[in-house]
Amino acid sequence: xxxxxxxxxxxxxxxxxxxxxxxxxxxxxxxxxxxxxxxxxxxxxxxxxxxxxxxxxxxxxxxxxxxxxxxxxxxxxxxxxxxxxxxxxxxxxxxxxxxxxxxxxxxxxxxxxxxxxxxxxxxxxxxxxxxxxxxxxxxxxxxxxxxxxxxxxxxxxxxxxxxxxxxxxxxxxxxxxxxxxxxxxxxxxxxxxxxxxxxxxxxxxxxxxxxxxxxxxxxxxxxxxxxxxxxxxxxxxxxxxxxxxxxxxxxxxxxxxxxxxxxxxxxxxxxxxxxxxxxxxxxxxxxxxxxxxxxxxxxxxxxxxxxxxxxxxxxxxxxxxxxxxxxxxxxxxxxxxxxxxxxxxxxxxxxxxxxxxxxxxxxxxxxxxxxxxxxxxxxxxxxxxxxxxxxxxxxxxxxxxxxxxxxxxxxxxxxxxxxxxxxxxxxxxxxxxxxxxxxxxxxxxxxxxxxxxxxxxx
Ligand code: ARG
Numbered sequence: 001x002x003x004x005x006x007x008x009x010x011x012x013x014x015x016x017x018x019x020x021x022x023x024x025x026x027x028x029x030x031x032x033x034x035x036x037x038x039x040x041x042x043x044x045x046x047x048x049x050x051x052x053x054x055x056x057x058x059x060x061x062x063x064x065x066x067x068x069x070x071x072x073x074x075x076x077x078x079x080x081x082x083x084x085x086x087x088x089x090x091x092x093x094x095x096x097x098x099x100x101x102x103x104x105x106x107x108x109x110x111x112x113x114x115x116x117x118x119x120x121x122x123x124x125x126x127x128x129x130x131x132x133x134x135x136x137x138x139x140x141x142x143x144x145x146x147x148x149x150x151x152x153x154x155x156x157x158x159x160x161x162x163x164x165x166x167x168x169x170x171x172x173x174x175x176x177x178x179x180x181x182x183x184x185x186x187x188x189x190x191x192x193x194x195x196x197x198x199x200x201x202x203x204x205x206x207x208x209x210x211x212x213x214x215x216x217x218x219x220x221x222x223x224x225x226x227x228x229x230x231x232x233x234x235x236x237x238x239x240x241x242x243x244x245x246x247x248x249x250x251x252x253x254x255x256x257x258x259x260x261x262x263x264x265x266x267x268x269x270x271x272x273x274x275x276x277x278x279x280x281x282x283x284x285x286x287x288x289x290x291x292x293x294x295x296x297x298x299x300x301x302x303x304x305x306x307x308x309x310x311x312x313x314x315x316x317x318x319x320x321x322x323x324x325x326x327x328x329x330x331x332x333x334x335x336x337x338x339x340x341x342x343x344x345x346x347x348x349x350x351x352x353x354x355x356x357x358x359x360x361x362x363x364x365x366x367x368x369x370x371x372x373x374x375x376x377x378x379x380x381x382x383x384x385x386x387x388x389x390x391x392x393x394x395x396x397x398x399x400x401x402x403x404x405x406x407x408x409x410x411x412x413x414x415x416x417x418x419x420x421x422x423x424x425x426x427x428x429x430x431x432x433x434x435x436x437x438x439x440x441x442x443x444x445x446x447x448x449x450x451x452x453x454x455x456x457x458x
Pocket of ligand 1: 026109112316318320321
């Protein structure tokens, strides 16, 4: 007999049962569901809606079910559709008909909303923790590589030399914004929907504040119809997750490029790479490749939920059951990626010499030569043209700017003097970028300290 079987004259078609049930995946909410029910039944007691013996019986019953679930003794059934009705059915088996009082003043509509808020709230904290660990790892690596200089790229063409520490700190800031976004969405996740009933509120003198206090919610939904139909907080979580995955994919892509023979900037730890079944020499960066690849599914879950929600009339519609698998898969995908990226960064070996060699090539100091002329009063546009010609001159002679003679410089422009040879070294070029957010050593050292402090205050 179904918990809602009263008005039905036929058993549910087997295919319908399979098609509509969600227990296959929403059993993942078992802990949240029981926790929510415990808070609900205690509130019913405090408000005099249930007698205290009834509350005790139901509470003990729920706790026993929780233990049985943890011990792996419980088998859920699609005949009871979802986690909410499976637990209620188990409760009635466990404590008898009094178990049927648990659902007083509550609907699965506000119940499932509560479970999902509890679940996503916990995941939000876990993701923030994962981001923090990753940021700390990146800062530690940045600290080791304040004086490692590599070419910075635009269009993937060598542009200007930067300190590796500076490059890694860019990711620290990207992941820092991700933390901020999650902290902001947390306010909306941390809002209690229970008490909305099916749609219109409750005829019982419930006090939602008791439930909010017990479960640590800092706000309550103010409109019952909004409470049961809101899935914005899930869209927000998926959107934050997509952004984080995109950031992780950009980092992954650089690790993949940098560990290619062609770049040769880093070597990933053997424990984080795999081999080829045919080519004995191969060491493949599968982990960053997979992280890069898995972005698609996370963005997909976000698009999928938005599409589900589009034009849905108020309030609860069964369509909303489709919100869960995408959220669960997103959490697993994201937590996996975060957990792997931190040790991968920690264990990578950096080839400083190769980075330096490439930074010395590619005329990454050409802008500095032009700016040198600007400080002598030459208009920037004119200086740009002079240096462009000089670069062409170097390319034809297979020389770098530092390999030119003073004579060659002066025939390009009479205002160039011999101090140019120190001005164009990698250290001077990076340290010249002292203003604001640049790659000068002092700025990088300062940024590391600032980020460390930021994280310890979070
Ligand atoms: N399994 C449902 C879901 O995930 C729970 C809410 C069902 N409510 C209802 N009235 N059918 O959305």
